[in-house]
Amino acid sequence: MIGNSIIKLNNVDIFQQAHLVLSNVNLHVDKGDFVWLIGQTGSGKSSLLKVIYGDLGIKAGTGHACGYELSKLPSRDIPYLRRKLGIVFQDFQLLTDRTIEQNLNFVMRATGWNDKKLISDKALDVLEKVGLRSKLKKMPHELSGGEQQRVVIARALLNDPEIILADEPTGNLDPETSEEIVLLLKQISQSGTAVLVATHDYHIIRAFPSRIIKCENGKVLEDVEI
Numbered sequence: 373m374i375g376n377s378i379i380k381l382n383n384v385d386i387f388q389q390a391h392l393v394l395s396n397v398n399l400h401v402d403k404g405d406f407v408w409l410i411g412q413t414g415s416g417k418s419s420l421l422k423v424i425y426g427d428l429g430i431k432a433g434t435g436h437a438c439g440y441e442l443s444k445l446p447s448r449d450i451p452y453l454r455r456k457l458g459i460v461f462q463d464f465q466l467l468t469d470r471t472i473e474q475n476l477n478f479v480m481r482a483t484g485w486n487d488k489k490l491i492s493d494k495a496l497d498v499l500e501k502v503g504l505r506s507k508l509k510k511m512p513h514e515l516s517g518g519e520q521q522r523v524v525i526a527r528a529l530l531n532d533p534e535i536i537l538a539d540e541p542t543g544n545l546d547p548e549t550s551e552e553i554v555l556l557l558k559q560i561s562q563s564g565t566a567v568l569v570a571t572h573d574y575h576i577i578r579a580f581p582s583r584i585i586k587c588e589n590g591k592v593l594e595d596v597e598i
């Protein structure tokens with residue numbers, strides 16, 4: 373982190389192969405911010421998130437995420453950057469053949485934790501934060517869709533990230549459960565972890581007004597109203 377700045381992009385051009393998706397992107401996200409990211413299908417939301425988590429390089433402009441220089445990020449540093457980001461994407465789902473506890477332990481071991489007591493304490497700690505401490509021994513299919521998404525958020529909190537990146541986190545949920553998930557993400561941002569949520573769900577944005585950025589016509593627009 374540089375001061376309170378978690379993400380800062382300056383005049384960044386974002387390419388998918390030879391195709392310029394977003395040009396001259398300027399974006400800042402500070403500690404504890406909650407930001408909506410909107411835009412039509414294909415407008416570049418996922419590409420922007422990919423730049424932030426080091427999956428897409430920067431060819432023009434400069435940027436940092438969680439203290440890492442994105443324009444010269446060696447591939448060996450990508451796992452360290454990812455530990456400072458909590459990722460809540462639809463395609464990062466729970467392992468269906470393991471309990472909630474095993475799902476959490478798996479991620480912790482994969483990110484360098486060895487101490488059994490620390491692992492078990494941390495799993496309980498993050499489940500407590502999402503209100504699911506009692507579900508530790510359950511299998512994913514024994515949980516509702518909203519509860520599973522809470523576990524995905526708990527998993528994203530394991531390494532105490534500086535920011536949560538969420539791509540359509542309410543995409544498969546009914547309106548009431550969607551509101552509960554966004555309320556949880558809001559609470560997380562209020563405790564100091566920044567949250568950036570890509571969504572098409574304008575109903576949920578209206579229910580939880582916050583800063584909105586929009587990908588449109590190859591640009592990232594700031595302070596948009598819907």
Ligand SMILES: Nc1ncnc2c1ncn2[C@@H]1O[C@H](COP(=O)(O)OP(=O)(O)OP(=O)(O)O)[C@@H](O)[C@H]1O
Nearest residue numbers: 388389391393411412413414415416417418419420
């Ligand atoms: N791996 C890729 N190779 C080439 N082009 C790509 C690749 N991924 C995305 N694109 C193109 O980049 C543009 C932006 O796509 P992106 O996935 O960032 O949009 P999006 O706003 O996230 O869309 P959605 O809301 O559907 O997820 C689109 O024109 C898409 O076709």
